[in-house]
Amino acid sequence: MSSDQVFSDFFYNAPDGLKLHARVYGEANTGSWPVVCLPGLTRNARDFHELALYLSTDAATPRKVIAFDYRGRGQSTYDPEVKNYNVGVEAGDILAGLAALNIEEAAFIGTSRGGLIIHVLGMMRPAVLKAIVLNDIGPLIEAAGLAHIQSYLERDPAPKTRAQATAAQRSVHGKDFPALAGANWDRMVWALYREADGGLVPDFDPRLVDIVASLDLTQPLPDLWPQFEALAAIPLLAIRGANSRLLSIDTLQQMRQRHFMIEAITVAGQGHAPFLETGSLPNDIAAFLDRAERQDSSQ
Template identity: 50%
Template sequence: MAESIDRFITVPDGLKLHVRIHGEGKPGIPVVCLPGLTRNLLDFEDIARILAAPPYNRRVVAISSRGRGLSDRDPQPERYTIPVEAGDVISVLDQLGIESADFIGTSRGGLILHVLAMTHLDRIERMVLNDIGPVLEVEGLRQIQGYLGSRKAPTNLAEAAGILQATHGAEFPALGHQDWAGMAQALYREIDGRLMADFDPDIAEQFRTADLSKGLPDLCAQFALFAEKPVMVVRGEHSRLLSRETVAEMARRHSGCKSVEAEGQGHAPLLHLGSLADEIGAFLKR
C-alpha cells in the first residue's frame, strides 16, 4: 500500500491548505482530487489508496479547500466562492510543480473544474465528475440546504455514524456499517473538546441562505470547453442533484463522455464501492 504524506501549502492570500499526497514520487501525470461543499480530502482516502497501488501506480493529490478539514478558515467568509477556490487549486498545482493533471471532482469540486475550463483548461488532462454536471436540480440543492446545520450534534463517532445513516440511509442502501463509520470519521473532528462537523459554519450559512427560487445558472458553455478532454460522469442512482436526463445530455454534447451509475448510492457516491474504483482506474489509466 502506497504511503501518504501531508503538506500545508500557502496560497496567495496567506491561508494554508491541507494537501495529502498518496504515492509521492510515482512518475507520470498525477490525479488531483477536489471534494464537495463541506467535505475534505478524507473523502478520497480509499480511492486514493487504490489508485496509488498496483496496477494503477498513480500519484494522487487530495486537497481540502479553504475552511474545510485542516485547511485554514477564511477570516473573510465572502471569499468562500468557487472562483477563489479554483484559484487555490492552481496555486497548489504550481507549488507542487504539477503542469497538468487528471482530476476527480466531487460535487463542488466538479464545479471548480468547470471554472478551470475557462481559466486553465491546459492544466486538465482528463476528469471524473462525481455526481455533478452543468445543470443542477433545484430539488437536490434544496435537499442540501435542508440538512446543512440541521443534524443533531453527536457526542462520539459512533453516534455521528448513526446520525448520518438516519439522514442519508434511504438514498445509500449500498453502504454498510463500516462505510457509515468511515464517513463519520471524514466529516467530524474534535474541536475545543467537542465533536464538530469539520468545516467553517460560514460555508453552510452561505448555502442555506442562497435564493433557489429560480435555480442556479447552468454551466453548459463551460462544459462545452471540455470537448477535447476525456470525461467520466459518475451519477448516484438515487441522486436528486444530477438527473439522468442531464447525464444523457452531457453524453450527447460530448462524444468522449463516459457515464457510470453508482448503484445504491445518492449524492455524492463513495468512489471505492462496488466496481467504481476499477472503472475509474481504467478510465484514468495510461
C-alpha cells in the same frame, strides 16, 4: 509523512496568503499522470483516502494522488472573509497548490463542488486538465438537491461519539444510500468530523452553512453548459448515483449529447454523491484513467 506512511501533508500559501493543505499519496510515483481529487462543499481530503490508496498503489499504474482541503475545510485555514468561499477563489487555490507541487497537468476527480471547480479550471487553465471524473455533478444542478443539502446542513446534529454521528448520518442519508454497509458509514463519519470540546464537530467553517442557507431556490439556478462544452476534447467519466437528487437523468443524457469523449456509470443504491471507494468504482476509475492516458500518448 503521516503516521501510517501512506501520505504526506503538504502545506502551501494561497494567492492571498492563506495557509492551505493537501494530502499527497505516492509521492515517488512518476511516469503517469498524477491525479487531483477535489471534494464536495463541506468535505475534505479525507473523503478520498481509500481511493487515493488504491490509485497510488495500483500494481500496473501507480499514480501520485493529491487530495485538497479547500480554504475553511480540513487542515486549511478558515478565511476571515466569507465571500472568498466561492468556486472561483477555490479554483485559484488549486492552481496555486499545483504550482507549489510543480504539477503542470493531471487527471482530476471532482465530487459535487469539486466538479464545479473543474468547470472553472477549464476556463482558467484548460491545459492542466488531461482527464476528468465528475462524481454526481454536471453543468446543471437540481434545486431539489440543493434544498436537501440546505435541510440537512441546517439541522446537522452535535454528536458526542462516533456511534451517534454514524446513526445521525444514516438517519439523514440512509434512504438515498441503501447499498451502503456499516463500514461505509463509519468512513463517512471519520472523514466528516473532528474531535473538539468533548464531542465531534463537522470539519469545516460553520459559516459555509450560512452560505448554503442564503441560496434562493425559488429563482432559476445558473448553469455551466458553456464551460462544460469547453471540456469536450478532454476524456470524461461521469458518475451518477441512481438515487441522486442533484444530478438528474436528463442532465446526464444532455451531457452525453454534448461531449463526444464521455463515459458514464450509474451507481445503484447510492445517491449524492456515490462513495468512490465502494464496489467496482476504484477499478472503474483506474481503468478510465489508463484508457485516457494511452489514447493521449498515441496521438
